[in-house]
Amino acid sequence: MFKIEAIIQPFKLDDVREALKAAGIDGVTITEVRGHGRQKGHKEIYRGREYHVDLLPKAKLEMVVPESRKDEVIDTIMNAARTGNIGDGKIFVYNVGEAIRIRNNDRGESAL
Amino acid sequence: MFKIEAIIQPFKLDDVREALKAAGIDGVTITEVRGHGRQKGHKEIYRGREYHVDLLPKAKLEMVVPESRKDEVIDTIMNAARTGNIGDGKIFVYNVGEAIRIRNNDRGESAL
Amino acid sequence: MFKIEAIIQPFKLDDVREALKAAGIDGVTITEVRGHGRQKGHKEIYRGREYHVDLLPKAKLEMVVPESRKDEVIDTIMNAARTGNIGDGKIFVYNVGEAIRIRNNDRGESAL
Amino acid sequence: MSPTKRAYLRVCSMLLCAAPAFALQAGNTDAEISALKAAVKASQSAGDNAWMLVSSAFVLMMTGPGLALFYSGLVRRKNVLGTMMQSFVMMAVVTLLWGICAYSLVFGEGNALIGDFRYAFLNGVGGAPNLDYAPTIPHLTFMAYQMMFAIITPALIAGAFAERVRFHAMVVFSVLWLFLVYVPVAHMVWGKGGYLNPFLGGKIPVFDFAGGTVVHITSGFSALVAAIMIGKRHGFPHERMVPHSLVLSFIGACMLWMGWFGFNAGSALAASALASSAFVATHFAAAAGAVSWMVAERIKNGKASALGAISGAVAGLATVTQGAGFVTPVSGAIIGFIAGFVCYYMVVVVKNKLGYDDSLDAFGVHGVGGFIGCLLTGVFATRAVNDALKLANGQAAPLGLVDGNAGQIGNQLIGALIAIAFGVIGTWVSLKITGLITPVRMDKQQEAEGMDVALHGEEGYAFED
Amino acid sequence: MSPTKRAYLRVCSMLLCAAPAFALQAGNTDAEISALKAAVKASQSAGDNAWMLVSSAFVLMMTGPGLALFYSGLVRRKNVLGTMMQSFVMMAVVTLLWGICAYSLVFGEGNALIGDFRYAFLNGVGGAPNLDYAPTIPHLTFMAYQMMFAIITPALIAGAFAERVRFHAMVVFSVLWLFLVYVPVAHMVWGKGGYLNPFLGGKIPVFDFAGGTVVHITSGFSALVAAIMIGKRHGFPHERMVPHSLVLSFIGACMLWMGWFGFNAGSALAASALASSAFVATHFAAAAGAVSWMVAERIKNGKASALGAISGAVAGLATVTQGAGFVTPVSGAIIGFIAGFVCYYMVVVVKNKLGYDDSLDAFGVHGVGGFIGCLLTGVFATRAVNDALKLANGQAAPLGLVDGNAGQIGNQLIGALIAIAFGVIGTWVSLKITGLITPVRMDKQQEAEGMDVALHGEEGYAFED
Amino acid sequence: MSPTKRAYLRVCSMLLCAAPAFALQAGNTDAEISALKAAVKASQSAGDNAWMLVSSAFVLMMTGPGLALFYSGLVRRKNVLGTMMQSFVMMAVVTLLWGICAYSLVFGEGNALIGDFRYAFLNGVGGAPNLDYAPTIPHLTFMAYQMMFAIITPALIAGAFAERVRFHAMVVFSVLWLFLVYVPVAHMVWGKGGYLNPFLGGKIPVFDFAGGTVVHITSGFSALVAAIMIGKRHGFPHERMVPHSLVLSFIGACMLWMGWFGFNAGSALAASALASSAFVATHFAAAAGAVSWMVAERIKNGKASALGAISGAVAGLATVTQGAGFVTPVSGAIIGFIAGFVCYYMVVVVKNKLGYDDSLDAFGVHGVGGFIGCLLTGVFATRAVNDALKLANGQAAPLGLVDGNAGQIGNQLIGALIAIAFGVIGTWVSLKITGLITPVRMDKQQEAEGMDVALHGEEGYAFED
């Protein structure tokens, strides 16, 4: 099993989720994060005090998927999240040791 | 060392934390997340515009624990978080390469 | 590639980010979390009902870096985040299977 | 634009500006004096009406946004709108009921217990003053002003069963309660011929200037009964249930304080010196209540809290309501001080011992405050402030203990007990009937989801989008 | 401190207190009566001015914070400040323009279409009353009160193009619109000699007590045109765009309700019985509108929402504005009921079918409410409430259908259509001119970033720090 | 309910309604005229008292929720309640002190520097007017109105040391400051026989209509001293410290604007034409201040901000306070314009250069605004607006430069310097004494934790639960 972690533009969240649903991926956990990469931020000024805000809001999606679906999921996200502009985000993939469904103690891929 | 990641119902957070404390697990990091799985969401209507909200608030707990305590921690969480209903959540387990305590540079299991 | 996950005091976030920037590390994703470790919390009382708040706000930084930069990044964080007091936080290191830049499908270390 | 006014004033200004030459004719003196009398009357009415219209607006503001904010800040985020709605819906529903017949049932002459239907659908309620109640302002103003009291009273009760009652059950209950409790108690205390109204032919003299008995005792004791009958929130008391935004509560409390000037000083029904006196007594009581609650907290916990400070102010305000226009400002401060300590003790110590879930302390603040305020009025009421009650010889009657009339404390107690009896029984009956019509409580799942989503299909905040 | 007042009053109090001995001399009677007349006039003015100053403040409060909160709660978090600013900047800019010449162009006598420059830079606007408009209050008060109406009207329009227009384009547009639409329509309806002003020599009698036509029809129909011309927000309607804080909108709605007492009852321009009547009609309409919108929602969705309740109240208020001082309170309730249903239907059914993006329903609530309120005034206006319009024989003229004057509905329709024509054409012209001066819409990137950061360089909330 | 009023009015209405027949008897004319005089006096009082009670409420609203919101929105989330409490506790504590003796020390006749104890514990402060200060309203109203000024003044200072001072140290400091600075300066400027009060026997004529000197200069310069003495917040200026909710600040600013009508127009102490004039001048100054600050920002940064707009409005308001009832509305606008630019420059350029941490710009806005407002009053004050100051021949004295009295600028400067001297020295002394009693600053750990948790044991928001 793998965890696919995608950091995307928040306004792309709906599109990505729909694409995932269409691909049959239901289980997902989403976190609001702020990120910094190559995208430039903006300036804020409060009574003359100037701040450069270079952390931008992003949405982080985490999906644990069986190995068999890994690439499909990655492609789905890529397609739905891409605008071609800086700031589109990243996907990282991690190994998952175990998965358990709390409700009924299902383990392994059947827990996903 | 392993990272145990549990995604649970927010209202179960207190119970789970108490159970963990009782089991001697102190170190934990908690994130508010929104998740989608099998649990169904709800409808919201604002002046006739209807939205189906299927991301529900969840609490994500992350604990890095030594291998020796892994199963105990999982069981503790399972027992405290389970209601038997859809939406109870998941536990995922990951391998941890290294752990360091920033304060004093302790490394490995002694850093937990 | 490794993911370096640092859980630090929120008020140290600026310092750490500046140190990382100075070290040439740009890509970072930040999450507001609440954590419990050895640091003690505080009491809140609302009309006589008393709550012990032992989850304290922390900032979680995640950076995926090539192996070659791992130790440097860890040291940079250690130096910038340390106050020597309880609550300074932890660093955890994980293996990363793959990294992809959504914008242009760059993969591997060149995606970071 | 006011064409009527314009026309009317053209008359006056003719009268008032063009006068000199015209006045030289001696024979006109009587006519001029008559015209002047009418003009003076209009002008007295303008001043008093200005104040009473503002007071009406202020008292409405106490419910929305005042109380709505005060209460909704104290609940959890998921219930913020549902809690606001409990106040807001009273602004809508009670208004209509008041116009239909509730006003008439309170202020129509009727009998000692309840009014009649003479003013139903505002029949006969127009621009001319009602001489029994407020001889210098339009009857419509008096009716509107009293309406605002009827709105806030059931809204106050909702604090006792916050976060767990279904919306339409709350509405049904409040409507029943309005007629079973508010209407008779208000008539008895304020209505012409009301049993407890010493100024208009009542049997037992109870002094309730601005509604300590009518508003606070009734709602507060009803709240207690409702909290017990409806039961605790799931998870109470072991789960963490903290105010989701004391900022909202703070804003609400300030608006309550401000609005209370309309509530108490407006109860003079004129922009008179009595209004000023009530204004000052009210303000001092709020300040003193805030101070004493903060002091109590600091003694007990080492820290004075914002929630404590605003709770103390509200306690002071609720407690001085009964006496505002009968006691001196200094007595107002004393009443406020006592209120802060006593309500603190009730809310923080007694309630937590007894273990019922009066979630937002409607009983601890309004019930207890109203009750002690009722008794303290018996102590501090003085003819030096209010000489409206006359002895047979035409002199102002002594009012409270400070005037040497110790018996008044007993009268006040009787008034309080009658209001409590109505509140307790009326609430019990109203809740039982409501339960026959529709389930009162949200089911467990709804309670977990929160009122906003479960009952209203919305969320209070969408900060994430 | 008021030294002038002090001095002035010293005169009065000499007059009033020191009098007795002095009064014994018979020859002084005439002098005394003259002095009394002046004193009565001053005292009438004090009462009326007190009310009108408060009303002015209340109407300002409707824009800021009222409307600013109502609107900004309905937008997404990233646009909260930008939306507030659209209201606030009107408080600043329209104020100055009003003083410079807009007041004069509305209320200067001029011709049937527009006023003149006699009051430019407040020339001749001082402490003495303007006898044409408000004979008992200082002209300055009348000017200030009317100013608050001119502030809120363009601010209302901004709801139609929320979340996508550049700040200075909005300002330029509003300034043009003020002169092209508000100024002529207000003059025609309220100005001396205005074409539609039956009370001051107009040709077609249109009854608009507090601005149903002048404020709500103009802004509402302009909003529709602006929404269509400016186009939809990116992502509308498929993206989730929900109110980021109904809590703010709720506070705003309550303040609108309260402020509307100043708006409608203040339009009596005196603390008179007519003010009381308008106050009550206004309040009933708000309550009834809230109830009927909630009922409609409950029928359609099974749940009444907080947004629905406050929208209904605002719809009731907007709709009763035209008739407030011409209809009875009971008619006010009927008007409110109708408003709640009709506006609900427009906002929820019709708008979503037609598919334009009137983001905050400025048209659906103010335009539609204003329009039906205009017609309903033709139905319910009655001389029993307002007898300012006189027949040749000096008797009060019948006003609306209920007085047997069915033709008034036609007059009201003409008034409405004229206002609509001005609104539609004036908005079209204003937007075109604005577009020549500066780009109207934010670019796509700015829209994504949000107005706060992109246009103002700030964020509404920094909860994370 | 108002039994007293009722009784009292029964008298009046007998007088006023029942009159005709009775009036036929010629011999009664004198009696009737006497009765009319009393009735007119009552009716004048009603109008003025209505306005002054509302003004009192408005000024209280400026502190809570107005200033509390304005300030607390500007701090970081963790300090929101602590900052609100600094305003709220003044509402409680200053109220009580005012009643005990502060009122008497300001308005008791005393000597040129300070009053006496004649009114201690409100002794002699009742329904009858105080003829020296406000002959048409109850003395109690005057006392209450003045109280609201004493509440807000120390609350303003707290902006200078936001986010770092312990709660009870703030209270102790404020109490000392009230007596060492506010009491003498207010007495000198407004008290009978006060050194700077030209209307009641003072030596140097300083015109301060509504508190530019008494409130804004004193608090502003005290703020500067306090900011310097207490030192910067940890992490200032390199750490990000941005307003946690400009939404709160915006609401607060609107309430300040509205409340300021009570502050400035209420300072006429009557609902007179002077009140109207002050009302309009105030409103124009706010509008102009907002515009000029926005323009300055747009020139410097390319963007006008919401924080800028509201800061400009507040700067305009603070600056026009001194002159509101002495200058024309047009002058008010000019004063506002100047204020926006100057305060912008001070806050944005000068402060950031000098590097002290006046966290919420109490000095930059109130100190600077108050100071230039004091001088500008010397320029623009005119007998055309305010003719209370009389020459020996009974004619109105020329006031400011525009009346040809250039020397008045010097007088105003003297007044300002005296107030500054009191502020600077009084603050130094008060802070030193406070430091002897209790530590002033939070320790580093507390400052990191935030005032809410560390000082009050609560949190402002619990959105997470």
Ligand SMILES: Nc1ncnc2c1ncn2[C@@H]1O[C@H](COP(=O)(O)OP(=O)(O)O)[C@@H](O)[C@H]1O
């Ligand atoms: N090395 C990294 N480690 C963790 N998160 C990263 C890393 N690089 C980028 N991110 C996240 O991805 C987001 C988008 O990255 P960015 O470089 O701006 O876009 P792009 O991928 O188009 O170059 C960042 O805001 C950050 O949250």
Ligand SMILES: Nc1ncnc2c1ncn2[C@@H]1O[C@H](COP(=O)(O)OP(=O)(O)O)[C@@H](O)[C@H]1O
């Ligand atoms: N494959 C997955 N990857 C990541 N998170 C998941 C996955 N499946 C479920 N989750 C998380 O677990 C939560 C509960 O899952 P759900 O399927 O609703 O309950 P249950 O485990 O009882 O079937 C979801 O809301 C989501 O946050």
Ligand SMILES: Nc1ncnc2c1ncn2[C@@H]1O[C@H](COP(=O)(O)OP(=O)(O)O)[C@@H](O)[C@H]1O
């Ligand atoms: N075993 C753990 N697993 C996950 N998070 C941890 C663990 N231990 C500590 N943390 C996180 O690190 C933070 C700081 O830890 P703490 O023990 O308080 O400080 P210190 O490292 O100085 O002893 C905690 O608040 C928590 O968020």
